[in-house]
Amino acid sequence: MSPLQVYVGGVGLWSPQLANFAALRAWLAGSPMPSPAARPPAATLPANERRRAPESVLLAVEVAGQAVAMSGRQASELACVFSSAHGDQAITDYMCETLAREPSGLSPTRFHNSVHNAPAGYWTIATGCHAPSAAVCGGQLAIVGAGLLEAAMQALADQRAVLLVCSDIAGAGPLGEMTDSTQAFGCALVLTPHPGPRSLARLNLTLAPKQAPTSSTSSPIPMAWHDANATAKAALPLLLLLAGHGTHYNLATADMLGLDIHWESAA
Amino acid sequence: MPEPIHPLAVSAYTVTSALGHGLDDHRHALHSARSGLRANDFSSAPLACWIGRVEGVEGTALPDAFASWECRNNRLAWLGLNQDGFVDRVRAARESYGASRIALVLGTSTASIGATEEAYRRLDADGRMPADLRRPAIHAPHSLVAFVAEALGLEGPALTLSTACSSSAKVFASAERMIRLGLVDAAVVGGVDTLCDSVLFGFNALELVSPEPCRPFDRRRCGISIGEAAGFALLERADAHPSAPRLLGYGESSDAHHMSTPHPEGLGAELALRDALARAGLDAAQVDYINLHGTASLKNDEVEAALVARAFPASTRASSTKAFTGHTLGAAGILEAAFALLAIEHGLVPGNLGCSDPDPACGPQFAWYNEHRRIDVALSNSFGFGGNNACLAFGRVVA
Numbered sequence: 001m002s003p004l005q006v007y008v009g010g011v012g013l014w015s016p017q018l019a020n021f022a023a024l025r026a027w028l029a030g031s032p033m034p035s036p037a038a039r040p041p042a043a044t045l046p047a048n049e050r051r052r053a054p055e056s057v058l059l060a061v062e063v064a065g066q067a068v069a070m071s072g073r074q075a076s077e078l079a080c081v082f083s084s085a086h087g088d089q090a091i092t093d094y095m096c097e098t099l100a101r102e103p104s105g106l107s108p109t110r111f112h113n114s115v116h117n118a119p120a121g122y123w124t125i126a127t128g129c130h131a132p133s134a135a136v137c138g139g140q141l142a143i144v145g146a147g148l149l150e151a152a153m154q155a156l157a158d159q160r161a162v163l164l165v166c167s168d169i170a171g172a173g174p175l176g177e178m179t180d181s182t183q184a185f186g187c188a189l190v191l192t193p194h195p196g197p198r199s200l201a202r203l204n205l206t207l208a209p210k211q212a213p214t215s216s217t218s219s220p221i222p223m224a225w226h227d228a229n230a231t232a233k234a235a236l237p238l239l240l241l242l243a244g245h246g247t248h249y250n251l252a253t254a255d256m257l258g259l260d261i262h263w264e265s266a267a
Numbered sequence: 268m269p270e271p272i273h274p275l276a277v278s279a280y281t282v283t284s285a286l287g288h289g290l291d292d293h294r295h296a297l298h299s300a301r302s303g304l305r306a307n308d309f310s311s312a313p314l315a316c317w318i319g320r321v322e323g324v325e326g327t328a329l330p331d332a333f334a335s336w337e338c339r340n341n342r343l344a345w346l347g348l349n350q351d352g353f354v355d356r357v358r359a360a361r362e363s364y365g366a367s368r369i370a371l372v373l374g375t376s377t378a379s380i381g382a383t384e385e386a387y388r389r390l391d392a393d394g395r396m397p398a399d400l401r402r403p404a405i406h407a408p409h410s411l412v413a414f415v416a417e418a419l420g421l422e423g424p425a426l427t428l429s430t431a432c433s434s435s436a437k438v439f440a441s442a443e444r445m446i447r448l449g450l451v452d453a454a455v456v457g458g459v460d461t462l463c464d465s466v467l468f469g470f471n472a473l474e475l476v477s478p479e480p481c482r483p484f485d486r487r488r489c490g491i492s493i494g495e496a497a498g499f500a501l502l503e504r505a506d507a508h509p510s511a512p513r514l515l516g517y518g519e520s521s522d523a524h525h526m527s528t529p530h531p532e533g534l535g536a537e538l539a540l541r542d543a544l545a546r547a548g549l550d551a552a553q554v555d556y557i558n559l560h561g562t563a564s565l566k567n568d569e570v571e572a573a574l575v576a577r578a579f580p581a582s583t584r585a586s587s588t589k590a591f592t593g594h595t596l597g598a599a600g601i602l603e604a605a606f607a608l609l610a611i612e613h614g615l616v617p618g619n620l621g622c623s624d625p626d627p628a629c630g631p632q633f634a635w636y637n638e639h640r641r642i643d644v645a646l647s648n649s650f651g652f653g654g655n656n657a658c659l660a661f662g663r664v665v666a
Contacts, residue, residue: 086407096387099464103312111469112527112652116408116429121653124521130538132519133655137408137427146426150441157444174396175383178406207450254425255416257367
């Protein structure tokens with residue numbers, strides 16, 4: 001198989017430590033880093049939606065908005081793929097707790113916000129996007145690789161720009177013990193089949209046997225950031241590539257399958 | 268508009284729902300216009316509604332090797348996989364292509380959340396999940412795909428699609444792209460969703476659940492009946508199976524309108540339809556049968572009936588099968604893809620069960636009773652929360 005080639009036209013990032021991709025670059029360059037807001041600003045949403053939207057939606061919309069703004073493209077033109085290992089765990093915890101106690105008291109709004117494609121729904125509504133939107137999930141280690149593969153497939157098969165959003169919030173309640181998520185982390189990429197004036201990098205992707213994850217102790221960024229949740233663990237090494245640290249990363253994309261990613265300058 | 272695709276062979280398929288286990292049970296139920304709905308005997312607290320419950324899930328134990336995957340959703344998946352010789356067909360494909368050259372793409376809306384609900388009903392004294400349910404993999408949306416990958420011995424790309432009620436329709440699109448780009452040679456697609464309190468009480472809270480068996484497209488319809496189902500299909504390049512039915516095309520779109528109600532003019536649904544026809548290289552007039560989303564919710568049926576009336580000639584036949592099976596949510600896409608394929612294979616247009624007084628929005632395309640006629644091209648519509656739409660096009664090989 002010849003490598004699949006996609007171009008990265010924009011990057012979004014949010015965690016309780018990093019307000020955006022520029023903050024990661026600044027931190028890597030040794031500059032002081034401003035503290036992000038207490039919750040993702042998600043400015044793409046209209047104010048009334050922002051008040052109503054659950055945390056998983058705010059996080060996904062925040063990083064999506066950053067990546068699209070950097071790409072200089074119209075959000076309404078982009079197909080989108082939203083990946084999350086656990087969806088909105090706070091809502092799942094609320095629903096299971098309410099169902100165990102008083103099932104008929106379930107909130108209708110929280111129920112429709114509980115679907116895995118809630119971020120995709122809010123995003124397409126806020127941006128007037130009629131393009132295909134997907135919400136996907138992969139195995140714990142493969143969560144970002146599964147989403148990246150789906151987004152790259154769409155970009156190449158349909159020759160169109162695709163927004164990929166990978167995000168997970170912190171676990172809550174008894175479910176939290178099962179999900180290994182201690183804090184929120186989200187990132188987003190705009191992928192295109194051809195280079196554009198704002199392309200940051202070209203990614204050459206090849207399916208290859210999965211490699212054992214490299215120890216995060218060799219990473220220049222704090223272990224605690226990696227360990228925030230499944231998405232952070234898989235995505236941070238990819239973001240390091242995009243920030244110019246290293247040129248190759250084997251990202252798990254299924255249980256036994258990896259995605260060999262080679263980074264090249266877009267020029 | 269997208270370019271036409273090369274059709275793919277649907278070289279094997281199977282479904283299990285309230286109508287029975289495997290294709291024969293489904294074909295017989297459609298022929299005799301027999302609904303699989305029953306009064307709700309499932310939810311952990313009483314709820315006056317009708318459900319499409321699969322017989323025999325409780326008695327289907329997973330083999331010991333898969334014990335860690337034990338939960339209702341994976342049991343239904345296992346029951347579904349073991350119908351119509353599907354496992355053997357996948358084994359043959361695995362031997363011919365190699366385990367890493369077959370993708371697995373399944374749709375589900377709630378995966379095994381029923382097990383998470385159960386754990387919350389049985390929390391221990393410390394407020395933790397009970398020991399037997401402290402299995403992280405079944406409390407994740409990927410539980411179904413991870414289990415099926417292991418059960419079928421597949422080692423290729425493995426993806427969960429979870430876009431509510433369009434989930435297991437969109438799997439066909441994802442698989443087609445992977446095969447077209449040469450990532451894999453074949454794909455197992457499908458979906459499984461099981462009854463659970465989350466969906467029964469959740470749709471009830473939205474006032475979308477009917478107290479009587481659902482009546483799609485009836486003037487007095489009053490909501491959905493929820494069901495459960497498992498279905499799978501094997502997709503391969505057409506030349507490998509010259510006479511197998513074909514996936515001709517698919518369309519996907521977003522309404523950009525509302526989280527839980529469809530676009531009032533069916534904008535997204537029509538975009539998905541036009542996209543599917545373009546990929547299939549077909550005109551609307553060439554469509555013989557449409558299996559509609561037809562949930563029996565007030566808005567869905569109104570919008571979908573209007574779309575059928577304006578987009579198709581009277582010669583196109585259309586019906587909803589939700590009164591047979593209930594709305595099987597994330598499994599509806601694959602279940603109704605199977606109904607479209609059965610229509611092609613057996614020349615049967617299933618009558619739109621449950622409707623005695625059609626909504627005036629319904630045009631002459633509606634088949635209110637079974638019709639026997641040759642079906643060369645059949646579509647299946649699936650629309651989900653978040654305004655997520657998919658349309659699939661299937662066809663026979665015409666010599």
